[in-house]
Amino acid sequence: MIVKAAAKINLMLDVVGKLPNGYHSLFMIMQSVSCYDTVRVDRTGENGIKIISSDERVPKDEKNIAYKAAEAFFDYAGISDRGIEIEIGKKIPMAAGLAGGSADGAGVLYILNRLYKTGLDEFSLCSIGEKVGADVPFSLTGGTSLCVDTGGVIAPLPAISDCFIVLCKPDMGVSTVNAYKQIDEAQRIRHADRTAMLYAMKNRDTALMYEKMNNVFEQVIEVPKRPYIKQTMKRCGAKAALMSGSGPTVFGIFTSEDEARLCFNKLKMQFGETYLTRPVKRGIEEV
Ligand code: ATP
Numbered sequence: 001m002i003v004k005a006a007a008k009i010n011l012m013l014d015v016v017g018k019l020p021n022g023y024h025s026l027f028m029i030m031q032s033v034s035c036y037d038t039v040r041v042d043r044t045g046e047n048g049i050k051i052i053s054s055d056e057r058v059p060k061d062e063k064n065i066a067y068k069a070a071e072a073f074f075d076y077a078g079i080s081d082r083g084i085e086i087e088i089g090k091k092i093p094m095a096a097g098l099a100g101g102s103a104d105g106a107g108v109l110y111i112l113n114r115l116y117k118t119g120l121d122e123f124s125l126c127s128i129g130e131k132v133g134a135d136v137p138f139s140l141t142g143g144t145s146l147c148v149d150t151g152g153v154i155a156p157l158p159a160i161s162d163c164f165i166v167l168c169k170p171d172m173g174v175s176t177v178n179a180y181k182q183i184d185e186a187q188r189i190r191h192a193d194r195t196a197m198l199y200a201m202k203n204r205d206t207a208l209m210y211e212k213m214n215n216v217f218e219q220v221i222e223v224p225k226r227p228y229i230k231q232t233m234k235r236c237g238a239k240a241a242l243m244s245g246s247g248p249t250v251f252g253i254f255t256s257e258d259e260a261r262l263c264f265n266k267l268k269m270q271f272g273e274t275y276l277t278r279p280v281k282r283g284i285e286e287v
Contacts, residue, residue, distance in 0.1 A: 001111045002287040004036040005103035006142055006280055007092040008135060009165065009244040009251045011201075013215040014192040015183050023150050024180055026134070027194050029157070029201060032142040033165050033251075033277040037100060038089035038287065039066065039107030043115060046083045055090040064088075068132045069105035073112045076128050077120070084112070093273045095173035097217075097245025102135035103283070109140060110284045126152060142283025146198065157201045160209070160279055164260030166233060169249040169273040170225040179246030182220035189216050210240040210253070223248040229267065236263035249273075 012029040019025050044050065049070050051060045061067065066086050074082050086108060092100030109125045112118070120128075122141060129136030134151035146155045183189065192214035200208035218226070226243060233241040233252030237259035241252040254260035264276040 001042070001114060002038060002040045003107045003110055004285045004287055005039050005107035005139060006032040006283050006285075007035040007098040007100060007103060007167075007277075008032055008138060009098065009167070010215055011160075011209065011213050011242075012192050012194065012197050013217060013245065014194060015180075015189065015216055016191070019149060024183070025149050026147070026151065027192070028138075028147045028151070029145070029197060030135075030138045030147055031144050031160060032280045032283050033167065034280050035092055035098070035167060035275050035277050037092050037103055037107070039104055039111065040087040040089075041108055041111040041115060042085050044083040044085050047081075049082060050085045051088065052085065053088040053090060055088070057094055058088055058090055065101035065105040065133050065136070066108045069108045069129065069136065070112060072128050072132050073109055076124075077116065077118050079116060084115075093167075093169040093249060095175070096169045096249045096273070097174065097243065097247045098167070098249055099135035099139055099245065102133045103139045105129060105132050105136045106139035107284055109136070126154070139283045143281045144201070144279070146201075158204050159281060161204065161206050161255075163279060164254040164257055165277045165279065166238070166252045166254065166260055166263050166267065167244075167249055167275045167277060168229050168233075168251070168267045168271050170223060170229065170271060171273075172223070172248050174221055174223075174247045176246050179217055179221055183216070186220050189219060192216060206239075213240050213242050215243050217246045218243050221247045223250075225271075226250055229271075232266060233263055236260075236266065238263065
């Protein structure tokens with residue numbers, strides 16, 4: 001079975017404190033976008049989880065989020081017959097703040113629930129996913145959502161107005177672990193206006209949403225090309241431009257397709273990993 005697994009952007013990302021278990025408590029407004037990995041999972045009849053991908057950067061062992069998701073699923077469902085092959089077609093830029101690994105993990109959970117006819121509901125799949133990675137529950141459900149704490153508590157929000165979203169990843173990777181360390185070491189974080197943003201999202205007040213979009217990681221993660229990319233997006237007509245996740249990808253939101261295309265063409269010449277996308281309503285889709 002094969003699925004498409006969508007990337008996400010953060011329309012808002014704030015770190016609001018620490019949970020009793022020591023994890024960071026997050027406030028994230030997430031949006032799925034039409035940039036997809038493909039995930040194929042088949043049963044092999046032999047024991048063991050095998051990962052294949054034509055992209056040599058994709059880990060092929062237990063470090064892969066897709067592998068961890070499969071193991072967590074088998075543990076949860078009490079399945080000992082674990083012979084599967086996972087093939088990952090990588091298109092979502094890696095270590096980019098776009099939750100590519102989480103999307104693959106979500107794809108694996110979705111498929112295994114069908115292959116093994118376990119009939120788990122979305123809530124159960126999300127709780128398995130949350131243990132594997134903060135963005136897995138959202139990657140399973142997709143659309144537009146508020147995710148808090150470690151990513152597991154999700155409230156669906158009204159879909160954002162149709163638009164065009166340019167993703168541009170400068171040629172550097174950001175380690176998520178290091179990004180949280182920087183947050184911990186920062187003297188002071190200027191928090192996002194979460195109340196106004198939620199109000200904007202619930203009331204589909206797009207102008208207010210553009211104004212309140214905020215990612216606190218921009219205060220601690222230095223991405224030398226970020227000001228240039230944002231400026232290029234704004235000059236082309238972007239209504240808002242922001243870094244996604246812990247970076248370094250920057251996205252710009254456009255209401256005009258022509259302006260978005262112009263921006264895409266400009267940035268694509270300088271940054272190979274540039275994509276023109278649309279917001280989508282689902283995280284996982286069967287192919
Ligand atoms: P997030 O926005 O959730 O922080 P990200 O886009 O920053 O995610 P990923 O692309 O998901 O980061 O992965 C970051 C690292 O995780 C990679 O450098 C890679 O070594 C490892 N990894 C594990 N599984 C995968 C996978 N299926 N696809 C890509 N990277 C993976």
